Amino acid sequence: MSDRYKYLLPEKDLPKAWYNINPDMPVNPAETAWNAVLHPGTKEPVTPDFLSVLFPMRFIGEAISMDRWVEIPEPVREIYKLWRPSPLYRARRLEKALDTPAHIYYKYEGVSPVGSHKPNTAIAQAFYAKEEGVVGFTTETGAGQWGSAMSMACNLFDLECHVYMVKVSFYQKPYRRILIESYGASVTPSPSDKTQYGRKVLAEDPDTPGSLGIAISEAVEAAVTSNGKYKYSLGSVLGPVLMHQTVIGLEALKQFEMAGEYPDIIIGCAGGGSNFAGFAFPFLHENFTNGQNTRVIAVEPTACPTLTKGEYTFDYGDTAAMAPVVKMHTLGHTFVPPGIHAGGLRYHGMAPHVSALLDNGDIEAVAVHQIPTFEAAVQFARAEGIIPAPESAHAIKVAMDEAIKCKEEGVSKVIAFNLSGHGHFDLGAYDAYFQGQLEDYAYAEDKVKEAMTHLPEVNLG
Amino acid sequence: MSDRYKYLLPEKDLPKAWYNINPDMPVNPAETAWNAVLHPGTKEPVTPDFLSVLFPMRFIGEAISMDRWVEIPEPVREIYKLWRPSPLYRARRLEKALDTPAHIYYKYEGVSPVGSHKPNTAIAQAFYAKEEGVVGFTTETGAGQWGSAMSMACNLFDLECHVYMVKVSFYQKPYRRILIESYGASVTPSPSDKTQYGRKVLAEDPDTPGSLGIAISEAVEAAVTSNGKYKYSLGSVLGPVLMHQTVIGLEALKQFEMAGEYPDIIIGCAGGGSNFAGFAFPFLHENFTNGQNTRVIAVEPTACPTLTKGEYTFDYGDTAAMAPVVKMHTLGHTFVPPGIHAGGLRYHGMAPHVSALLDNGDIEAVAVHQIPTFEAAVQFARAEGIIPAPESAHAIKVAMDEAIKCKEEGVSKVIAFNLSGHGHFDLGAYDAYFQGQLEDYAYAEDKVKEAMTHLPEVNLG
Numbered sequence: 052m053s054d055r056y057k058y059l060l061p062e063k064d065l066p067k068a069w070y071n072i073n074p075d076m077p078v079n080p081a082e083t084a085w086n087a088v089l090h091p092g093t094k095e096p097v098t099p100d101f102l103s104v105l106f107p108m109r110f111i112g113e114a115i116s117m118d119r120w121v122e123i124p125e126p127v128r129e130i131y132k133l134w135r136p137s138p139l140y141r142a143r144r145l146e147k148a149l150d151t152p153a154h155i156y157y158k159y160e161g162v163s164p165v166g167s168h169k170p171n172t173a174i175a176q177a178f179y180a181k182e183e184g185v186v187g188f189t190t191e192t193g194a195g196q197w198g199s200a201m202s203m204a205c206n207l208f209d210l211e212c213h214v215y216m217v218k219v220s221f222y223q224k225p226y227r228r229i230l231i232e233s234y235g236a237s238v239t240p241s242p243s244d245k246t247q248y249g250r251k252v253l254a255e256d257p258d259t260p261g262s263l264g265i266a267i268s269e270a271v272e273a274a275v276t277s278n279g280k281y282k283y284s285l286g287s288v289l290g291p292v293l294m295h296q297t298v299i300g301l302e303a304l305k306q307f308e309m310a311g312e313y314p315d316i317i318i319g320c321a322g323g324g325s326n327f328a329g330f331a332f333p334f335l336h337e338n339f340t341n342g343q344n345t346r347v348i349a350v351e352p353t354a355c356p357t358l359t360k361g362e363y364t365f366d367y368g369d370t371a372a373m374a375p376v377v378k379m380h381t382l383g384h385t386f387v388p389p390g391i392h393a394g395g396l397r398y399h400g401m402a403p404h405v406s407a408l409l410d411n412g413d414i415e416a417v418a419v420h421q422i423p424t425f426e427a428a429v430q431f432a433r434a435e436g437i438i439p440a441p442e443s444a445h446a447i448k449v450a451m452d453e454a455i456k457c458k459e460e461g462v463s464k465v466i467a468f469n470l471s472g473h474g475h476f477d478l479g480a481y482d483a484y485f486q487g488q489l490e491d492y493a494y495a496e497d498k499v500k501e502a503m504t505h506l507p508e509v510n511l512g
Numbered sequence: 513m514s515d516r517y518k519y520l521l522p523e524k525d526l527p528k529a530w531y532n533i534n535p536d537m538p539v540n541p542a543e544t545a546w547n548a549v550l551h552p553g554t555k556e557p558v559t560p561d562f563l564s565v566l567f568p569m570r571f572i573g574e575a576i577s578m579d580r581w582v583e584i585p586e587p588v589r590e591i592y593k594l595w596r597p598s599p600l601y602r603a604r605r606l607e608k609a610l611d612t613p614a615h616i617y618y619k620y621e622g623v624s625p626v627g628s629h630k631p632n633t634a635i636a637q638a639f640y641a642k643e644e645g646v647v648g649f650t651t652e653t654g655a656g657q658w659g660s661a662m663s664m665a666c667n668l669f670d671l672e673c674h675v676y677m678v679k680v681s682f683y684q685k686p687y688r689r690i691l692i693e694s695y696g697a698s699v700t701p702s703p704s705d706k707t708q709y710g711r712k713v714l715a716e717d718p719d720t721p722g723s724l725g726i727a728i729s730e731a732v733e734a735a736v737t738s739n740g741k742y743k744y745s746l747g748s749v750l751g752p753v754l755m756h757q758t759v760i761g762l763e764a765l766k767q768f769e770m771a772g773e774y775p776d777i778i779i780g781c782a783g784g785g786s787n788f789a790g791f792a793f794p795f796l797h798e799n800f801t802n803g804q805n806t807r808v809i810a811v812e813p814t815a816c817p818t819l820t821k822g823e824y825t826f827d828y829g830d831t832a833a834m835a836p837v838v839k840m841h842t843l844g845h846t847f848v849p850p851g852i853h854a855g856g857l858r859y860h861g862m863a864p865h866v867s868a869l870l871d872n873g874d875i876e877a878v879a880v881h882q883i884p885t886f887e888a889a890v891q892f893a894r895a896e897g898i899i900p901a902p903e904s905a906h907a908i909k910v911a912m913d914e915a916i917k918c919k920e921e922g923v924s925k926v927i928a929f930n931l932s933g934h935g936h937f938d939l940g941a942y943d944a945y946f947q948g949q950l951e952d953y954a955y956a957e958d959k960v961k962e963a964m965t966h967l968p969e970v971n972l973g
Contacts, residue, residue, distance in 0.1 A: 055523050055593075056593040056594060057523060059520045059522070059523075061520065062516050062517065062518060062520075132516075132517040132518065133517060133605075133896065134897070140594075144668075164893075164896075164897030164898050164899070165897075166936070206894050207897075225939070225940075225943065226687075226936070229939040229940070229942055230899065230936075230939060232942075232943075233890065233893055233894075233939070233942055233946075234893070234894060235894060429694065432625075432695070433696060435594065436664055436668070438625070438691065438694055475627070475687070475936040475937065478686070478687040478691060479686075479690070481690055481693075481694055482686065482690045482693075485693060
């Protein structure tokens with residue numbers, strides 16, 4: 052056993068390929084790739100042609116690829132090197148604070164310039180668009196994490212970036228907005244009068260605070276009506292996005308080799324599913340092909356319990372029913388989760404890959420409440436120094452619960468979680484917690500039941 | 513020449529000793545150690561006994577030590593390991609953007625949990641106090657960087673921490689305040705009714721926004737009147753503080769060995785002088801003893817040009833003339849610098865060591881304006897991804913100027929600067945810059961002249 056706190060992988064060991072889970076999926080890959088993505092109008096499988104209006108062709112190709120290893124393009128790797136490989140930490144001080152025989156590790160993605168894992172895919176998407184000669188991207192952002200990642204990525208490839216930011220966040224989270232602008236992107240509070248859909252929403256309700264669903268619709272419309280000038284980018288849910296994030300887990304595998312240990316339990320928080328998948332899928336690959344038997348746990352908020360309470364069925368990807376229909380765990384696309392501070396976990400659905408793996412029993416899911424999650428986050432911060440993002444705190448909470456179980460049962464396990472981002476832009480949430488102003492939202496069963504009556508009618512013959 | 517972007521030193525190469533420049537000072541060390549520190553009342557050299565009310569004895573011992581290498585205590589090294597060794601970056605994308613033959617490197621201290629170099633000394637000071645069995649610390653903070661470092665350090669050693677935060681910052685920079693509270697410290701807006709001095713100031717002007725000078729006076733009073741319960745801690749200026757920061761430069765020396773290059777120019781921003789000294793002193797040691805001839809440049813704001821315009825003479829360390837008198841470059845302790853966004857560089861004086869080295873010609877000093885500094889910061893951020901703290905941007909500005917000179921002269925030099933912190937809590941300043949609302953304060957010669965009439969009368973016989 053090593054004495055080290057950090058396992059720093061040399062730059063030369065930065066992975067050369069992403070792990071594509073498609074060929075290893077325990078279900079018909081058609082259900083998780085584009086051919087099970089249905090047009091929101093016709094409910095027929097969409098074609099690459101239809102999608103190419105929105106996404107770069109190389110991105111679409113990745114979605115249907117059955118190659119287990121997909122080369123990371125050299126220009127993408129070069130930018131990764133600005134902060135990657137990210138460190139794997141042994142949380143020795145947290146172990147001591149919990150007085151647990153467990154070994155707790157965390158992979159820290161907060162070292163990226165925007166403070167989260169999001170650039171791992173933003174960089175790739177920007178590179179693909181640059182290759183295809185487009186002018187830039189449109190995208191949406193809720194709390195601002197994805198917007199800042201995409202803005203930085205576009206800047207590095209000399210692309211324009213136009214971000215539709217949910218209006219209430221635009222005004223309440225000025226720091227995220229300024230961060231996005233610092234990299235040169237334009238930020239528009241959504242709904243706006245720049246799009247037909249935005250004007251329609253504003254006409255109906257001029258004072259609407261906006262929503263992620265509305266912002267997605269505006270960004271999609273802006274790309275679709277640009278005559279190929281702009282592509283649209285999404286920061287989670289889709290297969291290629293999950294794949295780009297696997298650089299996290301692939302690095303971690305090598306770092307565990309350096310540490311001379313192998314994780315018994317792998318934990319990640321799951322909103323759309325991308326940081327969870329990016330960390331966990333390479334370990335699942337070891338389970339599938341190398342005889343490992345690691346438990347893999349996705350953690351979600353009780354307030355938006357997609358995996359633990361949602362149904363595995365076809366639903367729209369967005370609130371406005373304008374995005375494609377996919378098979379996933381969903382609470383119903385019209386379900387509006389309460390205003391928990393982990394904004395990145397407020398999604399009614401879940402990545403189709405993650406959903407299918409849960410359905411097949413390859414992974415587990417746990418839901419945790421907001422207040423104990425912040426409690427865990429503060430205990431972690433006081434032991435390890437790092438203030439976690441509220442989303443990542445969900446993974447911390449379950450890692451600590453598992454470590455305490457180890458103590459109770461007198462067994463030493465190796466527990467690893469993905470610390471997907473820092474909380475420097477979320478300190479308002481911590482303040483609310485310290486002031487005792489956080490709510491511990493329960494599962495809104497009635498609202499979900501109502502939302503589930505609005506599922507699309509799908510007939511796959 | 514290596515192809516790498518980052519030079520990551522393994523944990524085992526974390527320095528085991530700090531570099532104490534006292535024995536290598538080109539002037540009588542008495543002038544830079546405690547024995548040239550004068551009591552603010554009597555103007556006589558202070559005694560260790562007098563100082564021990566304020567500082568831990570081990571800290572005082574370091575100030576007068578003539579040992580070139582001072583062992584870093586193991587419990588301090590253990591906490592350093594949470595984020596140290598910090599990375600040395602080759603700024604390849606910035607070099608490309610500037611089209612310069614120069615090789616630009618930066619040491620990045622923003623990886624610490626609070627985002628700056630400040631914990632390097634906060635951890636040591638907290639450990640010394642813990643050794644001596646005190647209950648905790650009082651300290652002051654302006655913009656909040658030092659307060660968050662001290663709060664984290666105290667928490668890690670189970671010490672109380674009471675921070676007096678300049679009132680205007682307390683309300684204008686809630687994120688820094690919350691960060692301090694997250695680690696468990698109490699934060700009091702200063703002036704407060706907790707101290708005699710605070711009550712006096714409030715009686716005279718109930719609506720005062722406060723100042724760093726007032727906050728220092730309150731923190732000092734709270735420690736002095738605590739019957740040994742609390743010590744007082746300072747985040748810059750003093751010899752031991754500079755010494756604790758040398759871990760930065762010592763790591764950098766080893767990292768340049770990995771890179772197979774040696775810097776021709778070393779650059780740091782200088783407010784009180786601690787991040788500059790921490791980065792530069794180990795390279796000065798190479799100049800003094802190993803025949804190196806590296807240029808060492810301290811960068812300050814034109815608005816507060818202590819080194820480039822100040823006089824090298826005896827002055828009070830604080831505005832209220834309650835702190836000891838030391839020989840340093842000063843603009844006069846009553847000089848109030850304009851409200852530049854680099855709050856950490858708004859100090860009327862300078863570390864005595866740094867002052868003496870400038871006086872002796874061992875280092876150079878340059879002053880830069882606010883707006884071109886932000887311009888450089890944004891260009892750096894768009895090339896390298898990292899948003900720098902406004903203080904650190906001063907070093908970036910001069911590094912870029914030197915790199916452009918290299919291009920003009922057709923010579924390739926190795927230029928290295930200390931990126932002492934990130935700007936996540938300073939995005940309001942960037943917003944002001946983007947909105948064209950920044951002022952380019954000139955040197956206020958008249959105000960400095962007036963302030964210089966208030967120097968203490970010192971008669972060292």
